[in-house]
Amino acid sequence: MIKQYETVFIATPVLSETQMKEAVAKYTDLIKANGGEVVYEEDWGLKQLAYPIQHKTSGFYYLIEFKADPQFVNVLETQYHRDERIIRFLTVALDKNSIAYAEHRRQVRAGKAAAPKAEEPVAAVEAEVEPENVEE
Numbered sequence: 001m002i003k004q005y006e007t008v009f010i011a012t013p014v015l016s017e018t019q020m021k022e023a024v025a026k027y028t029d030l031i032k033a034n035g036g037e038v039v040y041e042e043d044w045g046l047k048q049l050a051y052p053i054q055h056k057t058s059g060f061y062y063l064i065e066f067k068a069d070p071q072f073v074n075v076l077e078t079q080y081h082r083d084e085r086i087i088r089f090l091t092v093a094l095d096k097n098s099i100a101y102a103e104h105r106r107q108v109r110a111g112k113a114a115a116p117k118a119e120e121p122v123a124a125v126e127a128e129v130e131p132e133n134v135e136e
Contacts, residue, residue: 001069001070002067002068002069003067003068003069003070003093003094004039004065004066004067004093004094004099005065005066005067005068005073005091005092005093005094006063006064006065006066006091006092006094006098006102007027007063007064007066007076007089007090007091007092008044008061008062008063008064008089008090009027009061009062009080009086009088009089009090010049010053010059010060010061010086010087010088010089011023011059011060011062011085011086011087012054012056012059012060012084012085012086012087013046013056013058013059013060015060015085019085020060020062023062023083023085023086024041024043024062024064026079026083027064027076027079028041028064030075030076030079031064031066031068031072031076034068034069034072034075035068035069035072036066036067036068036069036072037066037067037068038064038065038066039065039066039067040063040064040065040102040106041062041063041064041065042062042063043060043061043062044060044061044062044063045060045061046058046059046060046061047059047060047061053087053088054087056087059087059088065094065102070093073091073093076091077089077091
C-alpha cells in the first residue's frame with residue numbers, strides 16, 4: 001500500500017551549494033530507486049537553529065514530499081543516520097487532510113510567485129477610481 005510522506009532534513013551549514021545539491025539528489029534518487037515518487041521538493045535555505053545541534057547553530061533545511069511503500073521509510077531514515085551531512089530529520093505520514101493542505105500551500109506559493117509586483121495593482125486601482133457622486 002503506497003502512502004504519502006513528508007520528510008524534512010537539516011544538513012550541516014558547512015556544505016557548499018554543490019554539496020547540498022548532491023545530498024538532495026542522493027535522497028530523491030533513493031526514493032525513486034525504491035519505487036517511490038517525489039511529489040514536491042522545497043529548499044528552505046540556511047536557517048538559524050532553535051538550539052545548537054552538534055555544536056552548530058544553523059543548518060540547511062530541505063523538504064521532500066513523496067509517495068512510497070511504508071517499509072521504505074526505515075530505509076530512508078537509516079540513510080539519514082549514516083550520512084554525516086545530515087544533523088536532524090523528521091519524516092511523517094500525511095493523512096488526507098494534510099495532503100489537501102500541502103496541495104493548497106503549493107498553490108498559494110505558486111500564486112505568490114506569479115503575482116504582479118506591488119506597484120502594478122496600485123496603478124491599476126488608481127486608473128479605475130471613479131470620481132465620487134458629483135452633484136450636477
